[in-house]
Amino acid sequence: MTYFKKYFPEEHYQTVVFFTKMYTLKHYGVESDTTVEDIKKFYGCNIIMGCLGYPRVRMYWADGFRNELIATSLSRNKFFTLRNIIHFVDTDKPNEKNKLWRIQPVIDIVKKRCNELATVVEAYSIDEQMIPFTGRCPARQVIRSKPRPVGLKNFVCATADGLVVDFEIFQGAGTFPDCGLGHGPSVVIFLTKCLPKGSHLYFDRFFTTIPLLERLNEIGFKSTGTIMANRLEKRLHLPLDRDMNRGDISQFVKNDEVSVVKWCDTKCVTIASTICGKDPVGEIDRWNRNLKRRVPVPIPAVILDYNENMNGVDICDQMMEYYRIKIKTKKWPVKVFFHLLDLAILNSWTEYRKDARRLKIPKKQVKDFLQFKIEIGEVMCKSIKILEAPEASCSKIPAEYYGSKYRPRNAPEDIRFDRFDHWPQFIDGTAKRCRNTGCSSRSRAICTKCNVSLCLTKDKDCFEKYHSK
Structure with missing residues (x-):
């Protein structure tokens, strides 16, 4: 808590x-x-x-x-x-x-704490997140490519392990200040306002443009992102998809700042970065239909780096969905x-x-x-008195709880030490092992709030010791 x-x-x-x-x-x-x-x-x-x-x-x-x-x-x-x-x-x-004024105070307090977490120079990923809702809402969006296509679109910035450090719910045109580079770059630059300088940013092709990478480099951020072919400069003569085989790599470097790498795996992917290029080239195992076995395939360093750090928002979505x-x-x-x-x-x-x-x-x-x-x-639920009826001051404990051999876990510390509404109750049947540390006795007395057995006799008061720090 x-x-x-x-x-x-x-x-x-x-x-x-x-x-x-x-x-x-x-x-x-x-x-x-x-x-x-x-x-x-x-x-x-x-x-x-x-x-x-x-x-x-x-x-x-x-x-x-x-x-x-x-x-x-x-x-x-x-x-x-x-x-x-x-x-x-x-x-x-x-x-x-x-458009979100009805819920804005909650957005503010959660976002404020998230912003306080961005204190370390590390890798951050930026991506879309859907808030599922199919009813009527002024900010509702439909993105058919998402597992939950209908709802509110939330742009999220998270660390590589899924810790959210900033977010902004999309409300339509005007949600993000225009940076002069387009909608996607405006989102990225807006979400970097709380990040420490020198951090590495990762995003997908919805956001990536060459001018965005150059702008981020100017303000102190290194970045990597997959990029659409129609957003590349015409003078970049990268090979066509049909002319590349699995493992082929092509690279173009602009002004010693931005590297554009095209790599062919099952399909071709183009990625732009100010962090690294294709070198050093690594290897990854892929299944070969002709040889009927897995064979090593060359892979650029920028692809390995992107795959390792880009999944922060996806991890957040996955864990929340559970x-x-x-x-x-x-x-x-x-x-x-x-x-x-x-x-x-x-x-x-x-x-x-x-x-x-x-x-x-x-x-x-x-x-x-x-x-x-x-x-x-x-x-x-238990931070205050659970039952409102005066004659039922203790929570009802299922009878099968006492008849089983299952040893209950200790109550959470926020409940165990809150010094409120802990009542002893004596039960019929077999005595249970006392849950107080260091005690091996058995007792028929239980705490009705913590649901654990504790000694409560003239000579031994584990009930008081268990609830005291």
């Missing part, structure tokens, strides 16, 4: 509550009883839902499929009410120049918010994994993305 709180600070939840109450008062004549805790629970439930992936939202409260963590955090009606009334700005003060919040809604601000929430969690996990690698923490002790995301959702 330490990483995630940098994207969504406490002030954000207070702002959402304020504008949500303002909206309900204006439209329904009654002020909503929404609290900061309700908003956190709503976020947490959506995060857990994205990880579990039930086909229908109502199933999380239905008999036979009920999920205790979600169902005890918010009632079904409360969940749907919050989804309908949640607002991030005053709807009576629209900004006609900004556990994306996919709840259907007609409200595009809610859909964009869920995307930004997923983006913030993925960035938090990438930061956590980098720090773990730097501290040389064993891989077995590093949380994977699913575990990390579920813990964030669990902490947000």
Whole structure:
């Protein structure tokens, strides 16, 4: 949660509550009883839902499929009410120049934290990203070549391992300041404003032009990108595709700054770079139909460099798609918010994994993305009292939990040490191993919030020790 709180600070939840109450008062004549805790629970439930992936939202409260963590955090009606009334700005003060004004405060706080991460001179990739949404939206786009063709187009700048450092959602003409080189180059130059000088940039043929590479070189950035043949100068006499065989390489260098390399693999590809050229030429194995075996094929250094550093945005898309919040809604601000929430969690996990690698923490002790995301959702659902009914001050623990040989994991630290709503409860049946470090005794006492067995007797109080740092 330490990483995630940098994207969504406490002030954000207070702002959402304020504008949500303002909206309900204006439209329904009654002020909503929404609290900061309700908003956190709503976020947490959506995060857990994205990880579990039930086909229908109502199933999380239905008999036979009920999920205790979600169902005890918010009632079904409360969940749907919050989804309908949640607002991030005053709807009576629209900004006609900004099509995304309804969600702009959330965009700003997430982008602000992302920009703070661009502190190291390294490789950054720039590419398009789709925010899936098929409803009505003033900024909706259709890109048929994408796996999710309908939605909002988001231009993203990310590191080679998928850490997003900047993004801008496309709103049509005028979204990016015109640099005089065209739309694609304008996007690239706009997204470099937060990057340290000397960084290496990678992008695809949608953005690449020779003047763009020269401009980036002037302002202190090296760059590489695939390029269309019709964007090359006419005096570049590169061989035709039909005249090249697999492994053939052709290079042209302009003013000792920009190298244009054409290489033939299964198909021909042309790439322009101010970082390197074809040398040193490497080798890559390819299947040969005639020889019925893999044979080495020459490959330029610039192609190897591009393939190694260009996949940052694709990695981000892939990881987000695993556990994306996919709840259907007609409200595009809610859909964009869920995307930004997923983006913030993925960035938090990438930061956590980098720090773990730097501290040389064993891989077995590093949380994977699913575990990390579920813990964030669990902490947000359990950060306050779970059940609203006064007679049910403890969460119900499934009976099969005690009858199995499964040893439960420790509760996340943000829940374990929050010093709130931890109640002991004595159970029937076989005593379970105490989860306090250094204790090997068995106990029938459990913590109803952490769902772990702990010793609680006159001579041994592991319950207090377990919940104290």
